[in-house]
Amino acid sequence: MIHIRRASLSDVEQLTGLVEQYRGFYNQEANSNTQQFLHNRLSMNESIVFVAEEGDQLVGFAQCYPTFSTVALAEIWLLNDVFVHPDFRRRHIAEQLMVETEAAAKKAGAARIWLRTAHLNAPAQALYEGRGWVHDDVFKRYDLVF
Numbered sequence: 269m270i271h272i273r274r275a276s277l278s279d280v281e282q283l284t285g286l287v288e289q290y291r292g293f294y295n296q297e298a299n300s301n302t303q304q305f306l307h308n309r310l311s312m313n314e315s316i317v318f319v320a321e322e323g324d325q326l327v328g329f330a331q332c333y334p335t336f337s338t339v340a341l342a343e344i345w346l347l348n349d350v351f352v353h354p355d356f357r358r359r360h361i362a363e364q365l366m367v368e369t370e371a372a373a374k375k376a377g378a379a380r381i382w383l384r385t386a387h388l389n390a391p392a393q394a395l396y397e398g399r400g401w402v403h404d405d406v407f408k409r410y411d412l413v414f
Contacts, residue, residue: 270364271322272320273319274318274319275317275318275319279317280303280307280310282325282326283306283326284303284306286329287302293351315332315348316331316333317330317332318369328351328353328356330350330365330366331349332373333346334346337379340379340380342378342379343376344378345369345376345381347366350362350365350366350392362395363399
């Protein structure tokens with residue numbers, strides 16, 4: 269049985285393995301800084317992470333970064349990461365993580381949640397659209413990479 273809950277600092281070590289797999293999906297090399305990055309985000313309350321666990325094993329996560337919108341004059345959340353271990357996919361775990369994330373953002377008073385996903389990530393796009401998320405055709409995205 270899958271249980272969704274908010275992550276704590278005690279989850280960082282196990283969560284690190286999942287995050288490294290997630291980063292690998294986006295063609296990123298393993299990085300020895302991942303565990304410290306997660307520890308910092310959680311200890312400084314800079315991100316909100318929900319984990320999916322089966323027994324004592326973490327099998328998925330969703331990570332959000334609360335921020336603000338001047339236009340909306342409100343808090344908004346960036347749903348930056350959603351990942352389920354390949355052995356646990358097709359069990360609606362990502363959807364359960366989304367439900368928890370959406371409820372928490374609403375409870376926190378956020379005006380909206382936004383996310384980005386790879387153009388070729390059709391399974392993720394189907395999940396988001398199936399949950400009522402709307403593709404943005406109004407704004408263009410620009411990045412300045414250092």
